[in-house]
Amino acid sequence: MNGKGTDRIKQLYRDHRDAFLKWIRFHYRCEEDDALDIFQDAIIICYRQMESGKIDDLKVKDSTYLYGIAKNLIRKRQVKQKREAEYVNSEKTSLQSVDLSIYKKHNDDHIHFILKKAFSGMGTKCRELLTLIYYYNYSTEAIKDRMNYNSVEVVRSRKLKCLNVLREVLKSENVKNES
Amino acid sequence: MSADRNYDAELIQKSLFGNLTNEERIDFERNSVHDSFQKEIKFQKEMLSIIHNEEHERLKKVLREEEKKIVSESTGISKGRIFKLISWKTTVAAATVAILIGAFYLLQPKSQSEKLYAQYFNIYPNLIEVTSRGSDVTTDRQEVFNLYDAGDHMGAIDLYQESNSLKGDPDISFYIALSMMTTGDFDTAKLILDQLATNINHNFLPQIKWYLALIHIRYGDQSTAQKLLSDIAEDPGHYKNEEAREILDLIDK
Numbered sequence: 291m292n293g294k295g296t297d298r299i300k301q302l303y304r305d306h307r308d309a310f311l312k313w314i315r316f317h318y319r320c321e322e323d324d325a326l327d328i329f330q331d332a333i334i335i336c337y338r339q340m341e342s343g344k345i346d347d348l349k350v351k352d353s354t355y356l357y358g359i360a361k362n363l364i365r366k367r368q369v370k371q372k373r374e375a376e377y378v379n380s381e382k383t384s385l386q387s388v389d390l391s392i393y394k395k396h397n398d399d400h401i402h403f404i405l406k407k408a409f410s411g412m413g414t415k416c417r418e419l420l421t422l423i424y425y426y427n428y429s430t431e432a433i434k435d436r437m438n439y440n441s442v443e444v445v446r447s448r449k450l451k452c453l454n455v456l457r458e459v460l461k462s463e464n465v466k467n468e469s
Numbered sequence: 470m471s472a473d474r475n476y477d478a479e480l481i482q483k484s485l486f487g488n489l490t491n492e493e494r495i496d497f498e499r500n501s502v503h504d505s506f507q508k509e510i511k512f513q514k515e516m517l518s519i520i521h522n523e524e525h526e527r528l529k530k531v532l533r534e535e536e537k538k539i540v541s542e543s544t545g546i547s548k549g550r551i552f553k554l555i556s557w558k559t560t561v562a563a564a565t566v567a568i569l570i571g572a573f574y575l576l577q578p579k580s581q582s583e584k585l586y587a588q589y590f591n592i593y594p595n596l597i598e599v600t601s602r603g604s605d606v607t608t609d610r611q612e613v614f615n616l617y618d619a620g621d622h623m624g625a626i627d628l629y630q631e632s633n634s635l636k637g638d639p640d641i642s643f644y645i646a647l648s649m650m651t652t653g654d655f656d657t658a659k660l661i662l663d664q665l666a667t668n669i670n671h672n673f674l675p676q677i678k679w680y681l682a683l684i685h686i687r688y689g690d691q692s693t694a695q696k697l698l699s700d701i702a703e704d705p706g707h708y709k710n711e712e713a714r715e716i717l718d719l720i721d722k
Contacts, residue, residue, distance in 0.1 A: 366627070368623075401515060427486050
């Protein structure tokens with residue numbers, strides 16, 4: 291996802307930036323860094339929805355849509371901050387309540403780490419292919435066109451190969467842990 | 470996993486994006502009893518999360534760089550300040566026009582699908598957990614319903630996302646999907662409801678069908694909405710039978 295895609299998100303960013311920052315400062319009295327952070331996240335969500343075909347360019351031009359996304363992001367942040375503050379002050383942080391899931395969490399984190407490392411180490415083509423599938427929800431046909439493959443069968447076979455590399459990494463890690 | 474591993478992987482991938490057809494949903498349900506299928510679900514969910522984070526971070530980096538460029542462009546030369554002083558009247562005039570245009574768009578009626586959705590969407594009452602505000606909350610389950618009943622849907626969603634004990638509960642997942650609809654996160658709500666709909670024994674199956682129909686209405690996806698609504702309209706025992714008929718009439722007009 292580079293070149294044309296990157297140009298598109300940059301343009302989207304420039305088109306909405308000034309008006310959005312005025313709006314968010316006026317309504318939410320945000321700090322500069324927070325305002326930019328929320329704006330960037332909102333633009334990324336919009337861009338992803340455009341790429342997935344869920345919304346069209348017209349909808350993005352209407353800034354109320356973007357502001358709707360931002361409002362949700364702001365609410366999520368506020369709730370998260372409130373919950374974090376409550377958590378720190380609460381007696382619920384007793385060891386008894388947290389240590390039950392610690393082993394499972396550690397194991398999940400380990401699997402996550404192993405797969406993340408394996409994904410980062412993959413070739414560009416595999417990474418692009420899997421990103422188009424899992425982030426942008428592209429159809430096989432759309433991937434064929436985007437990545438210039440000869441047929442959808444080739445796309446399917448490439449996808450299987452890429453996923454199998456990751457499955458193998460996970461499998462060998464499981465074997466290591468069991469032995 | 471079934472004999473066709475590719476097919477299973479496709480099924481799971483489609484379910485993650487809520488794209489399963491009815492036939493595929495049945496296959497998904499049938500296969501989900503197998504350990505290997507469950508492992509594949511876990512693997513794909515993990516990949517979804519990793520790729521989501523990686524791509525989000527990559528795009529964020531692109532935008533941070535773009536922001537730096539914009540700042541350096543605007544602060545690089547004092548010509549910008551001179552231009553600002555000369556053209557302040559033009560700026561005021563342009564801002565006024567922009568406000569008028571903005572107001573025009575804001576005052577425009579909502580799209581037909583949004584209006585229809587707003588007209589028929591009501592939050593489903595909590596029939597699961599008796600809650601009382603102010604009492605000592607002992608479990609996440611009780612707390613999530615306290616938040617739901619209090620209308621703090623963002624709070625309910627956050628608690629759901631943080632608490633492992635809540636995630637496997639199909640009833641709670643149903644209510645959380647409704648909280649997501651309330652906060653405008655239709656994509657995730659649809660993802661959850663689509664998955665729940667694969668469980669033919671779910672306590673809230675009729676409700677799930679109704680809310681999925683509403684999400685498709687909200688998306689403007691008329692054909693899927695009509696299909697779901699027709700099923701409801703043809704089921705005389707369905708609690709939203711009349712409403713489904715009403716909407717179908719409205720869509721047909």
